[in-house]
Amino acid sequence: MQFIVQGYPAYAYTGGRPFAPAPGAVVFVHGAAFDHSVWQWQSRSLAHHGHAVLAPDLPAHGRSPGDPRTTIEALADWVSALIEAAGLASAHVVGHSMGSLVALDLALRHRHRVDKLVLLGCAVPMAVGPSFLAAALDDDAAAFDMEAVWGHARQVQLAASPVPGVTLLGASRRLNGRARSGVLHADLAACAGYSPRAQALGSLAVPTLVVGGKLDTMTPMANVKALAESIPGARFTAFATGHSMMSEAPREVTAALHGFLR
Amino acid sequence: MAHSGPKTPHPDTLAVHAGQSPDSATGARAVPIYQSAAFVFPDADTAAALFNMEQPGHVYSRLSNPTVAVLEERMAALEGGVAAIATASGQAALHLAIATLMGRGGHIVASASLYGGSHNLLHYTLPRFGITTSFVTGSSTEVWRRAITPETRLLFGEAVGNPSVDVLDIPTLSTLADAFRIPLLVDATVPTPCLGRPLDLGAHLVVHSATKFLSGHGVVIGGILVDGGRFDWDASGHFPTLSDPYGGFHGMVFTEESPVAAFSLRARREGLRDFGACMAPMTAFQVLQGLETLHLRMPRHVQTTSRIVEFLASHPAVAKVCHPDMPDHPGHALARELYPRGCSAILAFELKGGREAGRRFIEKLSLFSHLANIGDAKSLVIHPASTTHFRMDDAALSAAGITPGTVRLSIGLEHPDDLLEDLSRALHAAQK
Numbered sequence: 001m002q003f004i005v006q007g008y009p010a011y012a013y014t015g016g017r018p019f020a021p022a023p024g025a026v027v028f029v030h031g032a033a034f035d036h037s038v039w040q041w042q043s044r045s046l047a048h049h050g051h052a053v054l055a056p057d058l059p060a061h062g063r064s065p066g067d068p069r070t071t072i073e074a075l076a077d078w079v080s081a082l083i084e085a086a087g088l089a090s091a092h093v094v095g096h097s098m099g100s101l102v103a104l105d106l107a108l109r110h111r112h113r114v115d116k117l118v119l120l121g122c123a124v125p126m127a128v129g130p131s132f133l134a135a136a137l138d139d140d141a142a143a144f145d146m147e148a149v150w151g152h153a154r155q156v157q158l159a160a161s162p163v164p165g166v167t168l169l170g171a172s173r174r175l176n177g178r179a180r181s182g183v184l185h186a187d188l189a190a191c192a193g194y195s196p197r198a199q200a201l202g203s204l205a206v207p208t209l210v211v212g213g214k215l216d217t218m219t220p221m222a223n224v225k226a227l228a229e230s231i232p233g234a235r236f237t238a239f240a241t242g243h244s245m246m247s248e249a250p251r252e253v254t255a256a257l258h259g260f261l262r
Numbered sequence: 263m264a265h266s267g268p269k270t271p272h273p274d275t276l277a278v279h280a281g282q283s284p285d286s287a288t289g290a291r292a293v294p295i296y297q298s299a300a301f302v303f304p305d306a307d308t309a310a311a312l313f314n315m316e317q318p319g320h321v322y323s324r325l326s327n328p329t330v331a332v333l334e335e336r337m338a339a340l341e342g343g344v345a346a347i348a349t350a351s352g353q354a355a356l357h358l359a360i361a362t363l364m365g366r367g368g369h370i371v372a373s374a375s376l377y378g379g380s381h382n383l384l385h386y387t388l389p390r391f392g393i394t395t396s397f398v399t400g401s402s403t404e405v406w407r408r409a410i411t412p413e414t415r416l417l418f419g420e421a422v423g424n425p426s427v428d429v430l431d432i433p434t435l436s437t438l439a440d441a442f443r444i445p446l447l448v449d450a451t452v453p454t455p456c457l458g459r460p461l462d463l464g465a466h467l468v469v470h471s472a473t474k475f476l477s478g479h480g481v482v483i484g485g486i487l488v489d490g491g492r493f494d495w496d497a498s499g500h501f502p503t504l505s506d507p508y509g510g511f512h513g514m515v516f517t518e519e520s521p522v523a524a525f526s527l528r529a530r531r532e533g534l535r536d537f538g539a540c541m542a543p544m545t546a547f548q549v550l551q552g553l554e555t556l557h558l559r560m561p562r563h564v565q566t567t568s569r570i571v572e573f574l575a576s577h578p579a580v581a582k583v584c585h586p587d588m589p590d591h592p593g594h595a596l597a598r599e600l601y602p603r604g605c606s607a608i609l610a611f612e613l614k615g616g617r618e619a620g621r622r623f624i625e626k627l628s629l630f631s632h633l634a635n636i637g638d639a640k641s642l643v644i645h646p647a648s649t650t651h652f653r654m655d656d657a658a659l660s661a662a663g664i665t666p667g668t669v670r671l672s673i674g675l676e677h678p679d680d681l682l683e684d685l686s687r688a689l690h691a692a693q694k
Contacts, residue, residue, distance in 0.1 A: 013518060016315075037520050045316035062521065063496075135265035145267030157271055158279040163318040164326035165334035165530065166523060167281075170344040174491035174522040251317050 001054075003085045006078060010085070011063035012036065012056040015047020021087035024115075025052040026261060029079060031097030031121075032187035033147070033179040035062030038096065041250040042257055049258065054091070056082055058102075060183050068186035072098070072194040076105035080113050092261050094118040096246060097151075097219070098191050101126060107206045108196055116261055120211040120253070121243045123223035124201070124230075128192040136185035141177070143184055148172040153215035153242030168247050201230045209260040211253065212238040213245050235260070273340060273455065274557040281335030295547045296328040314512075315519075325534055329543040333550050337476075337486045340455040340553075341468050344491030345526035347534065348484060348546055352451065352471025353379055354539035355485030359447055359467055360416065361537065362529040363501060366392030369413040371406060373430060374399045374661035375423030377471075378651040380449070381658070384418075399661050400592075401431030403438055410442055415500055417444060421460055422452035422601075424636070425610040425646050425670040426584045426663030429593030429600065436464025443498035451475070451637070452608055456560040458601045466493040467525065472541075474637025475607070477552035478559050482545045489526035496521075504528055510536075559639075559675060564604030566681065567673040573682055574611050579619075579689045584663065585609040607673045608636055610646075613692060616667040620645050623669065623692035629676060629684040641674035641681055 001019055003010045012019075013036040026046050028039040036043070036055035047053035059066035059078060069075045079102055083091050090113050095103030100122035107114040132150075135143035148169040149157065161168055176184060208231050212224035221238055228236035237256060241248035271279070285294050301320045303309035311317045320326050330348045338346040349355040360370070372384055374397040384395040396409040406417065417439050419430040432448060439446040445466035450458070454475045460468050470476055472484035495504040496517050504524045507513035511531055516524035534540050552559075571587045574580045586597035586605055597605045613619040624632050630643040634650055644650060646664050654662065673681070 016512065016514065016519075035521065037522070040520060041315075041317055044314070045311060048314060048316055131265070134263065135267075138263060138265065140265040142265035142267035145270065149268040149270060155283070158276070158281075159283040160281055160328075160332060161335050164320060164328075164331040165338070165347055165526065166345040167335050167338040167343070170338055170342065170491065171520075171522050174344050177492065178494070178521065251319075254317060 003082060005082045005085050008059065008066045009064065010056060010059070010082060012054040012082070012086070013039075013043060015043040015053035015055070017047040017053070019052055019054060019086070022052045024050065024261070025054065025088050025091040027079065027083060027091045027093050028053070028055040029093065029095040029099030029102045030055070030058065030061070031099050032191065033061070033176045033184035035175065037062075037175070038246055042094075042246055042254045045254045046257060046261070051261065054082070054086055060180055068183045070186055070190055072101045072105050072190050073109070075102040075190065076109060079103075079106050080110040083113050090115050092116040092118070094120070094257065095122070096120040097122070097243065098126075098187050101191060101194050105194070105196065107204060108200050111206065114206050117206045117208040118211065118257060118260060119208065119227070120245055121213060121216060121219045121224065122210060122227055123219040124227050125195055126191040126219065128188045133185065133188055133192070136188050139181050139184070144173045144176040147176055147184070150218050151243045153213070153240075153248060156242060156248060162248065162250055168244065171247075172244065198230065201227075202232065204231050208234040209256065210234050210236045211245060211256060212236065213241040213243055213248070214238050215241060216243045218243040276336065276339045277556050278554050280339035281332040293329060293332050293547060293550055295543050297543050299323050323543065324538055324540045325530060327543050327546070330541050330546040333541070333546040333553070334486070336550070336553060337470070338488055341488045342459050342461045343468065343488040345523045346486055346488045347526055347529055348472070348486055348541035350485065350539040350541055351483045352469065352473060352485035353383060355469045355487040356380060356383060356449070358529050358533045358537065358539065359469055359487055360388065360393065362503060362525060362533050363445070364393060364415040364503075367413055368393045368415045369411050370395040370416045370418055371409040371414055372397055372417075373419035373423060373428070374658070375426055375428040375663060376420055377424045377449070378646070378653065381651070382653060386653070397658075397661065401434055403434055406435060406438055410444075414442070414444055417446045418449070420449040420452065421458065422606045422608070423662075424452065424608060425650075425668065427586055427591070427593070427606050427608055427610060428663065429586055429596045429605065431596055432460055432463040432465055432600065436466070439466065444500060445493045452606050453601055454556060454560055456556050457564070457603050457605055461488070461490040461492070463600060466490045472549045473635065475560065475563070476556065477549040478556065478637065478639055479548070479552050480635060480638035480640065482548045484541050484545050484549055487526075487529065489523055489529075491522040493525070495524055508532070560607075561603065562675055563607035563673055566678040567607045567609060568604070569678045570671070570673055570681060570685065571609055573685065577689055579614055579693045580611050581614045581667070582612040583609065584611065608670065609673070610663070610668050610670045612665055612667045613669060615692065617647075619692045620667050620669050622694075623688045626688035626691040627684055629680060630671065636672035638672065639675045641676055642672040644670050646670050
């Protein structure tokens with residue numbers, strides 16, 4: 001579905017159901033150099049069980065044109081504008097990795113837009129290694145390998161996929177490979193540069209679920225848990241996955257979302 | 263600045279492990295054979311969710327099966343793709359690829375150097391369903407470009423053509439395919455991912471007969487279709503089956519649902535569902551047994567082949583040897599560039615004395631088995647003009663590099679000295 005956000009067309013997947021603004025709507029925010037399809041299972045499930053769903057492609061990602069935003073704050077402003085453009089006053093906001101920082105910043109600076117907050121694979125600060133940034137700056141395929149390999153539990157490289165016939169690392173590499181030149185670097189730099197004030201997190205008054213991966217090497221579970229402990233009343237849960245919990249444990253993540261957003 | 267990515271498992275390791283976790287129910291380390299037509303739903307909600315693609319999982323073995331999925335994921339990993347679909351045969355895989363991409367009015371440009379069964383499908387059968395093919399010889403960009411029409415939806419060739427061992431110029435053809443925004447499908451049955459990966463060379467889709475070297479033991483019929491995940495179906499604008507709403511699945515737009523796996527998603531959700539040419543679990547298990555040793559077998563296959571090519575090339579009873587090892591073979595330089603470890607354990611040669619000499623030669627062989635197959639552990643021999651390619655007329659035979667005296671060998675895993683002795687004795691007899 002197409003919207004106009006900040007003057008530009010913006011695409012959002014609606015979970016295979018027509019979108020109609022309604023209370024309980026869910027906005028899914030994807031990670032660096034990915035698109036709406038990382039939420040394939042969760043967005044489709046919630047859309048077919050009582051939620052209006054928007055899984056946007058952030059600017060310069062997937063089907064959304066425009067320039068990549070260079071800060072998490074700018075991306076959060078964009079998501080806020082999307083929620084408004086979709087005819088919603090507020091929504092549940094679910095973010096993964098870079099998208100989780102966007103969701104968090106949205107809750108911190110646009111509190112009225114967020115009913116409930118779900119942060120998957122989220123750590124503050126979100127460290128990005130210099131070799132990853134350098135490879136992304138050069139649009140080198142090594143950066144896609146880093147995101148694929150470090151972005152999944154180590155055993156995923158060899159294990160059975162939850163999705164019959166699909167290799168999760170191959171899909172990750174190809175999705176990154178479709179991103180426009182410079183997008184991965186802009187996204188990673190935005191993640192590395194984001195540092196909300198600790199006091200702000202401590203005063204965040206939004207029902208929050210934080211989801212970690214016990215085998216996550218990009219945002220180690222200890223860091224994810226520490227973030228959960230810094231948000232008043234936040235719930236924390238973890239699955240036996242790496243950073244890409246939505247595809248590594250699609251059923252478990254979907255069930256957690258249904259439970260929390262009910 | 264050179265960047266090095268994280269270490270990933272080598273192909274040899276992928277061939278043994280990719281796509282399989284030890285069985286969670288029993289701890290079985292080998293891939294269990296899930297010989298079950300269907301799978302129990304734990305509850306009504308899960309049943310509905312599986313049918314509506316709200317969660318992944320197995321429902322019915324025509325669509326997916328845990329044993330078959332191991333083979334599919336292993337092949338997707340070995341080829342460097344995003345997904346794979348195992349089929350009842352290599353022919354079924356080729357048909358699934360074509361039927362997923364086009365319908366009536368669709369057009370294919372294909373290499374003339376094809377397996378006879380593929381030629382039958384394209385030349386005789388598909389026109390009945392409104393899909394036509396133009397066959398071209400060689401890899402000249404200009405020749406392929408001239409054959410492309412506004413209705414062309416696919417370029418197709420064998421990585422290493424059968425039986426003349428023609429080497430497809432995948433990088434050149436992929437550039438052409440990209441320029442016309444149509445995908446390049448490569449049949450990689452002969453080299454296998456052990457010797458070269460078409461997706462790395464620019465192809466968009468890969469098809470295999472798993473009957474051949476992948477399994478390597480000549481006991482199964484099966485095929486594999488690999489989705490490279492790189493082709494932009496939306497930008498092409500030529501593939502409404504992938505980029506328009508599909509009435510057969512609640513208006514699903516496959517490129518929206520999964521931009522990188524749209525092709526394989528439609529092939530599974532429509533092609534396997536409706537055409538039904540799925541692979542049996544036992545077949546997948548047997549292919550997997552062979553696949554585990556692919557990286558041990560293929561070097562031996564091509565090393566022995568090199569010795570036999572050298573032997574035949576210097577034998578007085580042989581008029582001509584077709585194999586890229588030969589300096590006069592048109593694909594000699596290209597094969598070295600694309601397949602530095604060797605490209606083919608298939609070779610063709612022409613006996614002096616024509617068809618009659620060929621008949622005597624084949625009948626005098628004792629170690630080589632006379633049958634219509636390639637890629638077995640056992641060495642094989644056949645006379646293409648009277649068997650695998652007998653439906654082709656003289657012009658098509660010539661375009662495929664086949665003469666009445668052409669003999670095709672598929673070199674197995676026997677000791678090379680024993681094979682040379684067998685060939686030597688039969689060549690001697692053929693000249694009497």
